[in-house]
Amino acid sequence: MISTRGRYAIRVMIDLAENGSEGAYIPLKDIAERQGISKKYLEIIVKDLVSAGFLVGASGKGGGYKLCRKPEEYTVGEIIELMEGPLAAVACLIDGAAPCPRASECETLPLWEEYDRLTHDFFYGKRLSDLVR
Amino acid sequence: MISTRGRYAIRVMIDLAENGSEGAYIPLKDIAERQGISKKYLEIIVKDLVSAGFLVGASGKGGGYKLCRKPEEYTVGEIIELMEGPLAAVACLIDGAAPCPRASECETLPLWEEYDRLTHDFFYGKRLSDLVR
DNA sequence: TTATTTACCTATTGACATAGTAGGTTAGTA
């Protein structure tokens, strides 16, 4: 299940792509109102997008947020994985996790691997520009 | 993320398909040992499989569990949905849930719908017999 | 009939994640 963190993050990015023409900074308040999401909660989400270098923020009057790249240069997959952690169907498939000692005999592992590839290809094949009206 | 409930349920079903030849009842203790999973925890999972009519249990000496259908007559999707609830990527797509008031203007909904179809088709296209060695 | 085996039942626990809220400080602009 994709949580609100990931879903709201994508909506913020789309909002910026649609309303942030010519590199203007868009106040979070405006985004929150347009999207019908609590501004306070969006602050938490946007903070992570800034840390990751997906957005840049500017303080003070006339400040706000804007995209760092062109919409076609963001994939939906990287946004989701940033906000939610690895896009893995099962814990055994998370990179860097302790490898499952039953992996070699596990009859379900190939199933999860196949689903994992499907999911990964789907979300990394979608770009922010594909979602903008 | 598929939790242990769903994953263990599938492994129990595979174990029964492989070891329960000729309609014999297989004790949960044996399954737990073969699979390396706590028997106590499996009891909870197996209980749901019985309630749903996927398995049948027999008490007493010589008892245990067995499949009710042939392995090719179970889909992985129905097992997962039984154990984990709807296989939906986002809350707005759960059947019977309160419909999202923003659905008509939501720019991300088509994305989740497409992913949902992909996931559904994948898991309902896989059968228990596909996982048995 | 008795002992054994096995399913079946209810309750509880610790750890963690989710979805926020609350209240303040810093930075930049008009």
Add this chain to the structure above:
DNA sequence: TACTAACCTACTATGTCAATAGGTAAATAA
């Protein structure tokens, strides 16, 4: 100097996950 907006830390309620604990009921083999 007033205002705006980002930025920061902390807190909380609710729920889910992954089990564990300790029993009762049913069926069979000796």
